[in-house]
Amino acid sequence: MIGRILKLPALAIMCIGFALAQQQPLTNADVIKMVKGGLPESVVVSSIRSSPSKFDISPDGLIALHKAGVTQAEMDAIVAAANPAPPAANAPTVPSAPAAPAAAAPVSQLPTVVWVRGSASQPMALERTQLAQTKQKPASMSGLASDSTLGQVTQAGLNTGTMSVASHSGSGVGSSMVGQAGSVFGGLMTHRKPVVTYVWAVVGVSSANVTPTNAPAFGVNFSGVMGTNPDEFEPEIVKLTPAQNTCRIVGATQGKEDASSSAAADWQIYNDFLEERVPLNAQKTGRGQYQISPSSPLLPGEYGLVLRPVSKSKKFSGGDVARNQGDGMMFNAVWTFQVQAQ
Numbered sequence: 001m002i003g004r005i006l007k008l009p010a011l012a013i014m015c016i017g018f019a020l021a022q023q024q025p026l027t028n029a030d031v032i033k034m035v036k037g038g039l040p041e042s043v044v045v046s047s048i049r050s051s052p053s054k055f056d057i058s059p060d061g062l063i064a065l066h067k068a069g070v071t072q073a074e075m076d077a078i079v080a081a082a083n084p085a086p087p088a089a090n091a092p093t094v095p096s097a098p099a100a101p102a103a104a105a106p107v108s109q110l111p112t113v114v115w116v117r118g119s120a121s122q123p124m125a126l127e128r129t130q131l132a133q134t135k136q137k138p139a140s141m142s143g144l145a146s147d148s149t150l151g152q153v154t155q156a157g158l159n160t161g162t163m164s165v166a167s168h169s170g171s172g173v174g175s176s177m178v179g180q181a182g183s184v185f186g187g188l189m190t191h192r193k194p195v196v197t198y199v200w201a202v203v204g205v206s207s208a209n210v211t212p213t214n215a216p217a218f219g220v221n222f223s224g225v226m227g228t229n230p231d232e233f234e235p236e237i238v239k240l241t242p243a244q245n246t247c248r249i250v251g252a253t254q255g256k257e258d259a260s261s262s263a264a265a266d267w268q269i270y271n272d273f274l275e276e277r278v279p280l281n282a283q284k285t286g287r288g289q290y291q292i293s294p295s296s297p298l299l300p301g302e303y304g305l306v307l308r309p310v311s312k313s314k315k316f317s318g319g320d321v322a323r324n325q326g327d328g329m330m331f332n333a334v335w336t337f338q339v340q341a342q
Contacts, residue, residue: 025054028061031078032068041071048077055082059114059219060121062285067119079286083223109224113305113335115209116217116291124209124218124305124335128324129200129250131260131332138197138252138274145243196257198269200332201247202240207302207336214297214339218305223288227326230288232314233307237294239276240302240336248302250334251275255318262318269321269331270312278303298339305335 026048034044055061055078065075114121136147220235222228240248253273256262279295292305307330320328 026051026081027054028056028065028078031055031070031074032065035069035071035074041073044074045077048074048081053078053081055079057082057223057286057289058112059116059221059285059289059291062289063116063121063219063291066285075285079289083287111220111222111225111307111330111333113221114219115211115337116219117212121219124337127202127334127336128329128332129202129334130247131321132199132201133196133257134199136197138199138254138272141241141249141252141274141276144197144199144249144252144274145241148244194257195254197252197254198260199252200250201243202250202304202334202336203247205242205245205248207338209335209337211337211339214299214342215294216298216337216339217291217293218335220290220292220305220307221288222307222330223286225288225326225330227320228330232310232327233288233330234310235280235282235290235292235305236308237278237280237292237303237305239278240304241276242302248304248336250304250306258318260318260322265315265317267316267318267321268313269316270309270314273312300339300341303337303339305337307331307333 113124134147223230243249259267280292282292320326
């Protein structure tokens with residue numbers, strides 16, 4: 001009993017002074033070492049909060065921590081340390097004085113998805129949907145798929161590239177590069193009406209990603225996308241509908257004919273959005289970070305992992321959607337995969 005009493009302070013001292021002794025920021029490996037060394041949860045959390053750190057809170061990093069036995073409280077402390085709140089000002093500012101030069105803006109991290117296969121994971125390329133207009137009302141996915149307008153749009157060959165660079169966190173790709181393809185549809189309808197149907201589609205008849213299982217699992221991270229609030233979005237899996245042997249429809253909604261060019265944040269895209277959702281098992285591991293898998297085996301076909309607003313009443317700027325930036329980039333993003341007959 002006496003040995004146990006003496007042992008705990010020694011472990012606590014070792015933990016609290018760990019970062020100083022190493023002269024290096026605390027990492028995931030350090031936390032795992034403390035946990036496997038039998039340190040109490042309170043001591044590990046205290047060390048995380050009081051030490052300089054450089055944690056990996058990517059889906060792979062969080063999965064590894066969980067498998068190593070790191071507790072929820074310790075994980076929460078790690079996520080909080082990796083996303084510190086800005087320090088409060090020491091003194092009040094003078095309203096009439098000019099504002100101090102702003103610090104350099106952080107590099108925007110594009111959303112990422114990894115395909116989890118047991119203990120391994122594989123990054124998936126981020127694709128973006130094409131935005132087209134049609135006169136067909138969004139009554140059903142099959143009805144939209146029969147519209148020849150979609151075939152004309154996708155055959156134009158615009159906006160077909162996958163953003164492979166976007167799969168690397170902190171890539172620094174600016175909105176001018178990411179959104180340079182812009183909206184696809186233009187001038188194909190000679191008689192436009194005040195209200196049209198906007199269709200989100202991804203080019204190609206099939207995905208290059210073929211799952212070896214009908215119950216795939218994914219790690220999703222959209223915590224650092226500039227101009228967005230990660231708490232306002234969540235990942236979903238949707239069934240894609242092949243159309244005109246040129247594309248796969250992700251979803252559709254009605255809107256004013258100039259909705260995609262409006263700078264005002266007044267477009268309730270998702271309020272009446274037509275899509276075929278797949279029921280999910282979803283675990284939120286941090287702000288904008290999830291582990292997801294379908295609740296039941298998927299039928300053979302084409303699917304896409306997408307990011308959707310938590311609230312259907314969320315409003316978007318049509319300009320952001322067309323230029324593929326901010327919330328618009330989140331909504332346009334898709335990671336496609338194919339499930340074959342087992």
